Amino acid sequence: MSRPVLFTNLHRLESQDPARPVARKNLFLTTERLRPQIRHAHQCPLATTRPRIVYDFCFAIFRFTGGVLKIEDVPYPFEAGDGLLMPPFERHELAFGNPVADQTHVAVHFDLAPDFPDRCGVNERLPYTVTLTDGLKLPIISPPRGGFDWYEHALSIVSGYHSQTLTGRVEADAGLFRLIASMLVEHSVDASNSPGRGQRGKSVVDRVLSYAQQHLAKPLTINDLASTGEVSAAHLARLFRSQFGYPPMAYLARLRMTKARELLRDDRLSIKEVAVKVGYPDAHHFARAFHDFEGLSPSQYRVAYIPPQS
Numbered sequence: 001m002s003r004p005v006l007f008t009n010l011h012r013l014e015s016q017d018p019a020r021p022v023a024r025k026n027l028f029l030t031t032e033r034l035r036p037q038i039r040h041a042h043q044c045p046l047a048t049t050r051p052r053i054v055y056d057f058c059f060a061i062f063r064f065t066g067g068v069l070k071i072e073d074v075p076y077p078f079e080a081g082d083g084l085l086m087p088p089f090e091r092h093e094l095a096f097g098n099p100v101a102d103q104t105h106v107a108v109h110f111d112l113a114p115d116f117p118d119r120c121g122v123n124e125r126l127p128y129t130v131t132l133t134d135g136l137k138l139p140i141i142s143p144p145r146g147g148f149d150w151y152e153h154a155l156s157i158v159s160g161y162h163s164q165t166l167t168g169r170v171e172a173d174a175g176l177f178r179l180i181a182s183m184l185v186e187h188s189v190d191a192s193n194s195p196g197r198g199q200r201g202k203s204v205v206d207r208v209l210s211y212a213q214q215h216l217a218k219p220l221t222i223n224d225l226a227s228t229g230e231v232s233a234a235h236l237a238r239l240f241r242s243q244f245g246y247p248p249m250a251y252l253a254r255l256r257m258t259k260a261r262e263l264l265r266d267d268r269l270s271i272k273e274v275a276v277k278v279g280y281p282d283a284h285h286f287a288r289a290f291h292d293f294e295g296l297s298p299s300q301y302r303v304a305y306i307p308p309q310s
Contacts, residue, residue, distance in 0.1 A: 024089050024127040024128050024129045025126065025127070025128045025129070026128070026129050026130075026131055027116075027117050027128050027129065027130050027131070028130075028131050028132075028133060028245040028246075029112055029113060029116060029130050029131070029132055029133065029245075030133050030134075030245065030246065031132070031133055031134050031136065032293065033112075033113045033116065034112060034113060034132070034136075034180075035112075035113045035114060035173075035177070036110050036111070036112055036113070036173060036176045036177050036180055037110060037111050037113065037114050037173055038108055038109070038110045038157070038161050038169075038172055038173055038176055039056055039109045039110055039111065039122065040108070040109040040161075041106070041107070041108040041109070041157055041158045041161040041162070041172065042106070042107060042158060043104070043105070043106050043155065043158050044104070044105060044106075044107060045102075045103065045104050046103050047060075047062070047094050047096075047103045047105055048094070049093060049094050049095065049096070050093065051091055051092070051093040052091075052092065052093070053088075053089055053090065053091055053092070054086055054088055054089075054109065055088055055089070055122045055123055055125050056088055056109050056110060056111050056122055057085065057086070057087060057088060057109070057110050057111065057112065058085070058086040058107060058108070058109050058110075059083060059084070059085055059086075059107070059108045059110065059154075059176070059179065060083075060084045060086070060105050060106065060107040060108075061081065061082070061083055061084070061105060061106050061150050061151050061154050062078070062080055062081075062082075062084075062103065062104070062105040063080060063081070063102070063104045063105065063106075063151050064080050064101065064102040064103075064104060065080055065096055065098065065101035065102060065103060066078050066079040066080050066082070066096075066097070067094060067095050067096040067097060068094070068095045069084050069086075069092060069093075069094055069140065069141070070092060070093050070094075070095070071086070071087070071090050071091075071092045071140055072090055072091055072092075073091075076140045076141045077141075078141050079143070081143070081144055081149075081150060081151055082141055082142060082143050082144070083141070083142040083143075083144070083150055083179065083183060084140070084141060085138055085139065085140050085141075085142070085183075087129065087130075087138075087140075088125075088127075088128060088129070088130075089127040089128060089129070090129075106151065106154035106155060106157070106158055108154065108157060108158075108161075108176060110176055112130060112132075117130070131245060132184075132245070133244055133245030133246055134244060134245070135243075135244075136184050137184075138180070138183060138184065139183060142182075142183045145182050145185070148182060150179060153175060153178070153179065154175075154179070156171075156172075156175055157172045157175040157176055157179075158172075159172075160172030160175060201239050201242075201243075204229040204230070204231055204236070204239060205229070205239050205240065205243060207228060207229055208225050208226075208228050208229045208236065208248070209255075211225070211228040212225065212252055212255055213255060216255060216256055216259055216277070216278050216279050217276060217277050217278065217279050218279060219279060219281075220252060220279070222236070222237075222248055222249055225248050225252070226248075236248055253289070253293070254293075256278040256279055256280075256289075257278075257289070257290060257293040257294065259277070259278050260274055260275075260278045260286070260290055260298070261294070261301065261305075263277055263278070264298055264301055264302050264305070265302075265305055265306060267302065267306050271283055271286075271287070271298045271299065271302075274286070274298065275287075275298075286298070
């Protein structure tokens with residue numbers, strides 16, 4: 001997969017015109033695809049306080065001062081050292097209690113995955129929002145966790161991004177991933193208790209998941225799952241989409257691959273036997289599906305995760 005162009009002109013990543021249309025398409029990003037990739041990173045002595053929008057995500061940390069970040073007129077107070085997240089195509093502005101305060105900060109523009117949401121130029125994108133699956137949520141304001149100095153870490157991201165080496169860019173992307181992972185651990189939500197999921201919906205999804213887990217070896221269909229939940233296939237799809245961000249059959253495939261990883265670590269089982277146990281009578285089809293999910297073939301996964309016998 002080719003690496004997207006890394007822009008250094010911020011005018012291609014943001015707009016001072018908050019009147020740009022804000023009707024946005026909601027896009028789902030699965031956990032497996034979450035691979036943050038930097039488009040621009042810099043350290044700056046002054047912050048823009050005029051209203052603006054950005055066309056990708058922007059993460060910022062102020063070293064010495066706090067203030068208020070407004071997203072679509074909703075205020076989010078922050079302290080020095082907190083992580084601030086400006087989502088794409090949402091009008092935002094910064095305000096500081098002390099107008100002469102030191103506004104030194106680090107800002108990182110990024111996408112949550114390569115070629116996501118699309119392959120076109122960032123400044124050509126149509127308005128969108130991103131919903132992460134599996135109950136994950138990125139907060140607007142994130143205090144540092146566990147003594148982790150986010151500002152110094154962000155400076156190392158800027159340094160790696162502007163290095164002249166490929167490994168520097170890779171290290172910068174990895175550093176950003178660590179920040180985002182820390183935010184997700186602190187602020188992820190329990191999808192089973194998320195607002196809007198009624199007790200009836202919870203009972204249906206729990207029953208379907210329990211049945212699927214116990215019958216992974218069977219060639220289950222969407223109608224089989226819907227029948228177990230005593231709902232229509234369309235209603236089951238809506239329940240799964242609202243809770244997990246996946247349609248039922250896609251989530252079933254994830255369950256199968258998760259079980260396959262567990263079984264592959266038992267070298268007493270052949271790959272054919274593993275395939276059958278997770279509902280793939282055809283080992284070739286299983287191997288292709290596993291590679292698409294894991295990035296490794298079943299044999300490669302087994303070699304990587306089973307230590308050699310002494």
